[in-house]
Amino acid sequence: MAEEKQQEQANEDRKAVFKIPNTALLAIAFLVVCVTPVAFGDVPYLQWLYLFPIALGVFVIRTRTTATAKGLEVRTMFGRRDLPWASLKGLAITEKAKVQAVLKDDTKIALPAVRTRHLPVISLVSAGRVADPSGLTDDVAKAEEKAPEKSENSGE
Secondary structure, X not given: OHHHHHHHXXXXXXXXXXXXXXXXXXXXXXXXXXXXXXXXOOOOOOHHHHHHHHHHHHHHHHOEEEEEOOEEEEEOOOOEEEXXXXXXXXXXXXXXXXXXXXXXXXXXXXEEEEEHXXXXXXXXXXXXXOOOOOOOOHHHHHHHHHHHHHHHHHOO
């Protein structure tokens, strides 16, 4: 009984965050350095050029997709949307290897920073609700199915 509760707790605690790497902030810092001579040059009122690096910084920090046992949380620069697993029909892959969530009403929602290589991770976090097309998680799913059988046999 205790092992089953631990397994359920482990499944609920699974979480995967897909975001733009923080090293992108280095490029934004370089952009600030490049904009500074122009912003404070001979032409007045060019300090508004700093809005571009600030907007890019907010975009990098804010944009992400989080997969949990409950569903997907999609955060964009200006909004946030929760997608429970029950509301998903599946995932669609675009021509540029980006992933979109397809809802039951056939609307598609882009999943920021999620690529096709991340599908096995989403399958693990969703506990099989979303199938893994690559087949990399088949061994893990079989091991999880056999684990409760072993605990039942050990009690005899």
